[in-house]
Amino acid sequence: MADIKFEPAKMLKEKPDVSKIGFGTHFTDYMFAMDYNTEKGWHDARIIPYQDIAVSPANTTLHYGQAVFEGMKAYRQGSKVVIFRPMDHLRRMENSCRILDIPEFPLETVHEGLTQLVAQEKAWVPEQKGQSLYIRPFIFATDPFLGVSVSETYTLLIILSPVAAYYAHGFAPVRIMVEDTYVRAVRGGLGEAKTPANYAASLHAGLVAHQKGYDQTLWLDGVERKYIEEVGSMNILFKIDGVVVTPELDGSILNGVTRRTVLAVAKEWGVPVSERRISIDEVREAYRNGKLEEVFGSGTAAVISPVGVLGYKGQDMVINGGKTGPFARKMYDYIEGLHCGEVEDTQGFIEIVAEM
């Protein structure tokens, strides 16, 4: 058992009406923290009151972005509080750390800190189906130094935020613009890491897509602007002629936990899946031949995000009449069922962390 200190809060906050707060606006009473320096390694694991943090104006993260993060969710299952695939998220954060040269953190201690934090904050896990407690672990460099180099000090924090149901008014298929000017990431770059730089690289294209009447961007590869990578900050899947096709992990695509869940569940259902390179031309061809059955994104925030329209070079492809397809709908219902305990967890995705 890791030694995790606890500092009680002087006052607890009033809990908001979760149905009215959207995403990422409210935070719970406590957070988990841990620090790194070269003498002590990772040390001082602690659960402390949620608070602002002071950093040097020369903080290396503010200038050069050496940081990684994760996003996962806790749900209520009757009297239990569960987290969906927490170890898979923490292992991905390890991988992101390797890419950003952040020193390896003690996985067991952080997992236990996460578990203890969510157990401490169990009253913040919303009860209604679709609502959840969003968990944001992150690590950032803290050297007060303007030189460009790998930092010698870091802080790891985990903060928690209750979030409303993503689809409060039912499934809403999104309009996606295929981006052939800007790129999110390239092979050999940071695309496989969950790191702020990838988000910074995506903001402007997202804004342009909005101005053109689309909700989000479909990213093509950074070299040829030909092969499909991701949609917004989600992975993307196509159902073409009965097969679920998704871009293979080539180093520039994030290895999504929801993507992996969708592929595992599809296999369990006996639906053929294929992880391979897929070009925008192949998607257009399938559309013309009437074989493009469904398109949807996958990610922790929305779980499944059906794509109703794909706009490419000024032409809109309307997918499945602009409506959510049956496979995406069934997959969404199944994964949401796993979250709330209505579907039996045959693959060990759910970890119980507290009882009410």
Ligand SMILES: *Cc1c(COP(=O)(O)O)cnc(C)c1O
């Ligand atoms: C977080 C993220 C995803 C989705 O990953 P999940 O583990 O399914 O939440 C996909 N693409 C990018 C770029 C991401 O940052």
